Amino acid sequence: MSELKKRDSFGSKIGIIAAAAGSAIGLGNIYRFPCEAGSNGGGAFIMIYLLIVLCLGLPVVIAEFVIGRRAQSNEVGSFRILSKGSRLWPCVGYVGVLCALLILAFYSTVSGWTIEYIVRAVQNDFSGKDLQALETDFSSFINAPVRPIIWQALFIAVTALIIFKGVKDGIEKYVKILMPLLLVLLIALCVKSLTLDGAKQGLSFLFKADFSKIDNDVILNALGQAFFSLSLGMGCMITYGSYISKSDRMSSTALSVVLCDTSIAIMAGIVIFPAAFTFGVSPEAGMGLVFNTLPMIFNQMYGGYFFCLMFFILLSIAALTSTVSLLEVMVAFATEELHISRNKATVCSSIIAFAIGVLATLSLRAGTSLSVGGMSFFDMLDWFTANILLPVGGFFIVIFVGWFLGKKVFVEEITNNHTIASKGKLLIFFLIRYVAPVAVAVIFISRLV
Ligand code: TRP
Numbered sequence: 001m002s003e004l005k006k007r008d009s010f011g012s013k014i015g016i017i018a019a020a021a022g023s024a025i026g027l028g029n030i031y032r033f034p035c036e037a038g039s040n041g042g043g044a045f046i047m048i049y050l051l052i053v054l055c056l057g058l059p060v061v062i063a064e065f066v067i068g069r070r071a072q073s074n075e076v077g078s079f080r081i082l083s084k085g086s087r088l089w090p091c092v093g094y095v096g097v098l099c100a101l102l103i104l105a106f107y108s109t110v111s112g113w114t115i116e117y118i119v120r121a122v123q124n125d126f127s128g129k130d131l132q133a134l135e136t137d138f139s140s141f142i143n144a145p146v147r148p149i150i151w152q153a154l155f156i157a158v159t160a161l162i163i164f165k166g167v168k169d170g171i172e173k174y175v176k177i178l179m180p181l182l183l184v185l186l187i188a189l190c191v192k193s194l195t196l197d198g199a200k201q202g203l204s205f206l207f208k209a210d211f212s213k214i215d216n217d218v219i220l221n222a223l224g225q226a227f228f229s230l231s232l233g234m235g236c237m238i239t240y241g242s243y244i245s246k247s248d249r250m251s252s253t254a255l256s257v258v259l260c261d262t263s264i265a266i267m268a269g270i271v272i273f274p275a276a277f278t279f280g281v282s283p284e285a286g287m288g289l290v291f292n293t294l295p296m297i298f299n300q301m302y303g304g305y306f307f308c309l310m311f312f313i314l315l316s317i318a319a320l321t322s323t324v325s326l327l328e329v330m331v332a333f334a335t336e337e338l339h340i341s342r343n344k345a346t347v348c349s350s351i352i353a354f355a356i357g358v359l360a361t362l363s364l365r366a367g368t369s370l371s372v373g374g375m376s377f378f379d380m381l382d383w384f385t386a387n388i389l390l391p392v393g394g395f396f397i398v399i400f401v402g403w404f405l406g407k408k409v410f411v412e413e414i415t416n417n418h419t420i421a422s423k424g425k426l427l428i429f430f431l432i433r434y435v436a437p438v439a440v441a442v443i444f445i446s447r448l449v
Contacts, residue, residue: 007072009243015172016248017256020231020240022175022321024261025182027110028229030315031290033265034272036225038283041213042205046269048214048222053230053262056223056439059431060232060394061254063401066413068241069250070405074332075235078242082405089404092396093333096235099389100329101349103234104156105356106381109364111323112151114316116141117291121309126295131279134292142287143365152357159323160350163331164343175321179260182314186264189271189311192301198277205283206269216447223443224387230261231325233390233397239329251414251422271297327353356381395440402433 010016037045071078076093083089120126126134142148162174193199227233244250272293276283279296283289298308327349334345363370363377370377401410410429414422 007242009245010172012172013248013253015176016240016244017253017260018175018179019172019243019321019325020237020253020257021260022179022318023231023236023240023325024229024257024322025179025264026318026322027107027114027315028225028322029261029265030268030318031110033225033229034269034289035286036221037206037269038273038276038289039286040218040221041210042273042283043207043209044211044213045218045222046206046266047209048219049226050262052222052226052439053258055431056394056436057226057230057232058254058258059428059436060227060398061230061237061258062251062414062428063398063432063436064232064235064237065241065244065250065254066401066405066410067397068238069244069246069248070409070413072242074242074336075238075329076333076337078235078238079400083400089396089400092393092400093235093238095389096233096238096393097330097333099234099385099393100236100326101353101356102381102389103385104323104326104330104353106360106378107319107323107326108152108156108159108353108357109148109361109378111155111316111319112148112153112361113142113291114312114319115151115154116147117312118309118316121305121312124305126299126308127305128299129295131281131292131296134295135288138288138291139366145362145365148361149358152361153354155320155323156350156354156357159320159327160346162320162324163327163346174317178314178317179321182318183260183264185307185310185314186267186271188307189297190267192297193271193274196274196278196297196300198279199274201277202272202274203270205277206273216443219443220387220447223391223440224383227390227394228386229265230258231322233393234329234385235393236325236329238397239332240325242332247416249416249420249422251424251428391440391444395437398432398436398440402429402437407433 010019067078067082071081073081075096076090079089079093193202231237244253272289273283275293275297276285276289279293281289281293285292294311295308298304298311301307327346330349331342331345334340334349335342340348359370360378360381362368372380375383407429410432411425412418414425414428
């Protein structure tokens with residue numbers, strides 16, 4: 001029962017929401033979501049995305065919370081404890097830890113870029129530049145290998161520092177203040193973007209669904225984006241769930257997290273696409289979409305210097321609360337399962353993630369040989385974790401809660417042992433038991449066929 005001793009936990013309800021939302025909200029919302037929406041046809045992608053978030057995302061968040069809080073352990077430990085000695089279920093946890101490592105590796109590449117952009121914002125480097133100049137700057141930055149790698153190392157080091165401090169003093173303290181600040185800034189940017197000439201075009205790209213654009217790839221990408229954005233399918237929410245207090249209303253916590261995450265993604269879309277159409281950036285521009293389009297908005301804004309600096313600082317912090325959650329999965333696993341000290345676990349995990357991360361960063365240089373099947377190593381990690389590992393992990397997580405733990409345990413957890421009412425519990429259980437696994441399986445099989 002050593003797992004039950006000395007576990008840190010979140011200090012308050014708002015702290016849990018902030019930390020879980022902090023994990024969920026990050027580059028996935030502001031950087032990856034617009035990229036995916038842009039290259040998968042806009043409106044139709046977003047409709048499917050929203051449907052998946054509601055019918056699959058929310059139930060999976062709740063399922064992960066249930067597992068973590070019930071077991072009070074890291075993700076491998078949670079499966080081990082709850083499956084009562086099964087050898088197979090903990091494997092879902094092991095794959096999750098591996099997935100955390102792979103995501104941290106490429107995620108830290110882009111996180112590092114946010115530091116570069118903070119530095120440039122301080123130097124007022126964007127001011128007066130046109131789109132072409134910004135694009136050239138961006139590509140010469142990612143092609144010169146040293147700076148991106150230094151920023152990446154710095155980013156991982158800061159993540160490790162926060163992890164050293166533990167859950168309550170480290171994670172909770174920072175996210176509680178910074179996440180609301182990001183929201184306010186995004187609202188200001190939305191207002192600005194909606195006054196640009198391309199606003200109408202941008203909004204219709206975002207919200208007019210052209211169903212002819214939907215194919216199996218688009219659906220799989222929407223599924224992957226939903227899991228990635230909500231930090232699902234690899235035990236992040238299991239690990240955070242294990243720090244949730246026994247008196248918390250988990251379903252409303254989960255709902256808040258999903259709502260925050262989804263609205264931030266949609267807001268990012270509302271900021272980016274009107275601007276992209278105004279300045280002539282293609283919606284399919286991918287990486288450049290955020291890093292080149294946004295400075296163009298700031299250039300035209302009253303107080304642009306200030307907004308630009310604030311934006312990249314907050315983006316960096318949003319990324320930080322996500323990398324913290326990824327590293328926490330690895331560290332909780334290493335300390336509790338491998339019995340390594342927390343500090344040692346943090347250092348080792350960070351070094352391994354950095355080593356793989358450097359390869360991801362280098363693979364984005366023009367003409368490198370770091371590619372797999374025509375995709376850069378970076379894109380490969382991104383695609384494979386988001387579209388394959390996370391949904392497969394999510395599939396086993398809902399099967400575990402829906403079929404292995406069963407309704408009795410689920411209802412006990414959701415109602416805090418029958419002490420609070422929970423209206424939607426049976427509907428959610430139905431989604432977990434039937435809808436989610438079938439939907440993931442169908443999306444996968446139809447993509448394969
Ligand atoms: N959800 C985060 C984002 O949108 C990234 C992230 C953090 C993540 N932890 C995760 C993705 C766990 C998948 C799994 O930026």
